[in-house]
Amino acid sequence: MAKNKKPQKVKARLIRGFNDRSSSDIRATDEMMDKIRSVFELYGFDPIETPFLEYTDALGKFLPDSDRPNEGVFSLQDEDEQWLSMRYDLTAPLARHVAQNFNQINMPYRTFRSGWVFRNEKPGPGRFRQFMQFDADIVGAPSVSADAEMCMMMADTMEALGIKRGDYVIRVNNRKVLDGVLQAIGVTEEGQKLSVLRAIDKLDKFGVEGVRLLLGEGRKDESGDFTKGAGLDRAQCSAVLKVVGSGAIPKLKEVLDQVTLDTGGVPDEWGGMGHLLYDDAVFEITEELEPLLNSAGYSDRIKIDPSCVRGLEYYTGMVYEAELLFDVTNEKGDNVVFGSVGGGGRYDGLIKRFTGQAVPATGFSIGVSRLMSALKNLNRLDENAMPAPVVVCVMDKSRISEYQKMVGELRSAGIRAEMYQGNPKNFGKQLQYADRRNSPAAIIDGSDEFEKEIIQIKDLVAGKQASKNIKDNETWKEQRPGQFECKRDDLVEKISALPAIKAWLNSNG
RNA sequence: GCCGCCUUAGCUCAGUUGGUUAGAGCGCUAGAAUGUGGAUCUAGAGGUCCCCCGUUCAAUUCGGGGAGGCGGUACCA
Numbered sequence: 001m002a003k004n005k006k007p008q009k010v011k012a013r014l015i016r017g018f019n020d021r022s023s024s025d026i027r028a029t030d031e032m033m034d035k036i037r038s039v040f041e042l043y044g045f046d047p048i049e050t051p052f053l054e055y056t057d058a059l060g061k062f063l064p065d066s067d068r069p070n071e072g073v074f075s076l077q078d079e080d081e082q083w084l085s086m087r088y089d090l091t092a093p094l095a096r097h098v099a100q101n102f103n104q105i106n107m108p109y110r111t112f113r114s115g116w117v118f119r120n121e122k123p124g125p126g127r128f129r130q131f132m133q134f135d136a137d138i139v140g141a142p143s144v145s146a147d148a149e150m151c152m153m154m155a156d157t158m159e160a161l162g163i164k165r166g167d168y169v170i171r172v173n174n175r176k177v178l179d180g181v182l183q184a185i186g187v188t189e190e191g192q193k194l195s196v197l198r199a200i201d202k203l204d205k206f207g208v209e210g211v212r213l214l215l216g217e218g219r220k221d222e223s224g225d226f227t228k229g230a231g232l233d234r235a236q237c238s239a240v241l242k243v244v245g246s247g248a249i250p251k252l253k254e255v256l257d258q259v260t261l262d263t264g265g266v267p268d269e270w271g272g273m274g275h276l277l278y279d280d281a282v283f284e285i286t287e288e289l290e291p292l293l294n295s296a297g298y299s300d301r302i303k304i305d306p307s308c309v310r311g312l313e314y315y316t317g318m319v320y321e322a323e324l325l326f327d328v329t330n331e332k333g334d335n336v337v338f339g340s341v342g343g344g345g346r347y348d349g350l351i352k353r354f355t356g357q358a359v360p361a362t363g364f365s366i367g368v369s370r371l372m373s374a375l376k377n378l379n380r381l382d383e384n385a386m387p388a389p390v391v392v393c394v395m396d397k398s399r400i401s402e403y404q405k406m407v408g409e410l411r412s413a414g415i416r417a418e419m420y421q422g423n424p425k426n427f428g429k430q431l432q433y434a435d436r437r438n439s440p441a442a443i444i445d446g447s448d449e450f451e452k453e454i455i456q457i458k459d460l461v462a463g464k465q466a467s468k469n470i471k472d473n474e475t476w477k478e479q480r481p482g483q484f485e486c487k488r489d490d491l492v493e494k495i496s497a498l499p500a501i502k503a504w505l506n507s508n509g
Numbered sequence: 510g511c512c513g514c515c516u517u518a519g520c521u522c523a524g525u526u527g528g529u530u531a532g533a534g535c536g537c538u539a540g541a542a543u544g545u546g547g548a549u550c551u552a553g554a555g556g557u558c559c560c561c562c563g564u565u566c567a568a569u570u571c572g573g574g575g576a577g578g579c580g581g582u583a584c585c586a
Contacts, residue, residue, distance in 0.1 A: 016577080061586070072585065088586055121585060122510085198584090221582050225511050314586080395544075431546035439546095446544065460546065467547040480545070 017122075017129025027386065029132065029372055033114060035160045036134050036366060043153050045112040045136050050093040052116065056083035058096045060353065074120050086118040090135040090365065091350070098139050098361075099354030107140030114368070126370040135344075137363025139351070144288035147172075147318035147346055147362050151293070154322050154342060154364055155301045161371070163324070171305040172320045174285055175345070178309060180278030181243050181256070184263045185236045194313065195230035200244050203307045208245060212237055235262075244307045249290070252306055253282055289318070310343055319345035320364060324374060341374065342366035385507065387500045389416035391434035394424035395446030406443060406455075406491055413492045414508070415501060435460055440500040443491070444483075455491060458483045461500055 014020065021029070037047075056062060061070040062083075069075040074086040087093050090113055098105060114134040123129055136153065138146045151170050158168045178200070182193055199214035206219070213219035215237045218229035232240065239259055246252040256278050266274035285304060293299050302320075310319045321343035344364025351359035390410055392403045403419045410417035420430045434442040444456035463482030470476045486494045495501060 013577085059586080070586080092586075119585070122583090125580080127585095221512085225582055227583065393545095425543085427544050428542085428546075433546085435546040442546075444545080448544080456545095458545075464547070471548060473542080473548070476547070477542085477545070481547090483545080 015129070019128065019130075025372075025376075028376070029368065032161060032368060032372060033134065036114075036157055036368070037112070039153065039157045039160045040112040040136050043110070043136075043149070045110045048094070048097065048111050048113050049115065050087070050090070050097055050113070052086055052118075053084050054087055054093055054096065056085040059085050059087065059092045061085060061088070072120055074118050088119050089117055090115065090133050091137070091347070091363065094135070094137060094139075094363075095350045095361075096354065098359070099351050102355060105139070108146070109139040110136075111139070112136040126373045128369055131367065131369035134366045134368050135363060137361055139361040140359060141362065142348075142360035144284050144318065145292055147320070148289050148292040150344065150362055150364055151302045151320050152296060152298050154320065154366075155298055157366065158322060161375075165301060167325050168301070168322060169325060170302040170320055170322050171308040172289065172302055172318060173304065173306055173308040174281035174318050175309070175315050176277045176281035176284075176317060177243065177252075177256075177306055178240075180276055180281065181240060181259055183266050183277060184259055185239050186263075187232070187236065192230055196232070196240060197309045199230055200240070200307055200309045203244065208241060211244075212241060215240060239263075246306055248304055249282070249286055252304075256282065284317070310345060314347045314350055315345040316348045317346035318362065319343070322366070341371040385504060387416065387440045387504050388438040389418045390441045390443065390495060390501075391430065391437070391439045392417065392419045392443040393427065393430045393445070394420050395427065395444065396450075397424060399445075399450070403445065406445070409492050410495060413496060414505060415492070415495060431458070435464075440498055441495060445488075449485070453488060454485045455488050456483055456485050457494055459498055461498070
């Protein structure tokens with residue numbers, strides 16, 4: 001036997017961007033999900049679930065000019081060599097589901113779903129490679145009123161999650177505003193268009209001057225890294241910046257009219273005055289969206305903002321985004337750039353990829369993991385109210401069936417309970433275990449108690465409170481703070497009366 | 510991907526201008542106290558000083574490369 005060869009140990013480690021979740025994280029997330037779900041259900045949405053894996057082509061994520069999937073998605077090949085990918089959002093799978101069940105679905109289809117999604121990219125604060133999203137969509141609804149309803153539901157959801165009015169804002173814009181402006185100033189190349197959208201998306205991060213650089217030549221960040229710009233000339237830059245910075249509607253309209261004057265608009269094929277996309281957008285905003293928001297009383301939380309663009313190509317009309325207005329800090333107390341916690345928009349072309357037939361749809365997604373980490377950093381999560389189990393101590397091994405019976409009685413009454421499953425030899429250990437577990441109570445039923453036909457209940461919460469004033473161990477032992485005896489048959493009644501347990505039983509029916 | 514900072518005990522972190530035995534606090538284990546959780550006291554366990562290569566009589570410390578973490582930036586469906 002080789003004695004100095006240690007067996008190679010496997011290193012216990014997590015893949016970066018992937019996290020274990022603690023009990024309190026899970027309970028907090030579940031609670032958030034419940035709140036979101038009830039808002040969505042109230043609005044008349046029903047759940048659907050799709051799998052984690054889809055055919056890569058269904059997600060539309062093959063690299064251009066290549067038969068390999070995009071690097072941003074986790075992918076593998078099935079035995080027949082077809083590419084499969086883990087879903088990176090819940091919208092693409094929904095489009096697939098709708099296309100596949102098109103004839104059975106009753107449109108307009110109001111649906112929601114939640115689940116883990118996966119992105120193979122660098123994690124950051126509040127950004128993970130596996131994270132939870134909660135989506136809602138209306139499929140087969142072409143009008144702005146559907147977009148308006150999504151915005152209102154987003155606002156209601158934020159408030160249901162305990163984020164107060166004024167601590168968040170829903171920013172709305174219409175893609176056609178910028179599409180129209182780009183058309184008017186002569187930006188037609190797709191790549192350049194995307195660069196412009198991305199630059200504008202950075203407005204809150206870098207400010208107007210930063211965006212100006214990104215629209216033009218490019219920008220060097222603090223670390224010295226250079227980002228290539230969209231390559232617009234001075235006039236194009238200033239047109240875009242004026243539109244984006246115009247704020248609300250009257251001013252936006254003014255600025256857009258100026259753009260039309262400056263550029264002469266977009267001539268139609270006969271050389272006459274063309275139809276201007278941004279005029280459609282303004283009409284949709286002022287004549288359709290705003291009246292709905294105003295009459296429903298949402299105009300203080302849902303703001304028109306021409307700088308809200310969202311990075312995606314597939315949006316075709318209204319886009320919206322939920323943003324937190326308070327500062328988010330990390331464990332060290334540093335301010336962290338957090339960005340939006342949810343967003344969405346109208347995607348009239350997504351389902352057409354499968355059916356060939358245009359199906360208008362609008363929807364949004366809440367980044368549950370991200371929102372949760374923001375609220376966690378701020379200690380804004382509800383305290384976990386669920387009490388730890390009552391611990392029944394094992395005093396006499398020959399009577400464990402009696403102890404187990406007590407546990408059963410407590411459980412039948414809806415009280416979490418367990419019999420101590422460690423080595424029962426040292427009684428102090430059992431109480432220490434219950435204490436460290438934060439148990440509200442421990443039950444003691446040894447030979448003394450058995451003879452007297454009683455049990456002892458140790459109220460560990462009361463004892464913990466009392467211990468603050470007891471400095472020496474002798475008094476502590478003599479007083480046995482929080483401990484009282486009762487008849488064996490009164491077990492459930494007495495335990496139920498303990499404040500921590502009573503409160504929990506009341507709040508949980 | 511690029512830039513910056515970081516990596517020493519289970520956790521938070523000292524420290525070594527290159528030297529023999531690398532420390533603290535908290536936590537953990539045991540005892541004081543064998544039927545009583547806390548507090549206190551005593552003792553103990555726990556380390557590849559992230560990894561590899563190089564320089565050196567000697568590297569946890571210096572140099573190069575790599576990995577991991579944090580933050581920024583790019584990408585973000």
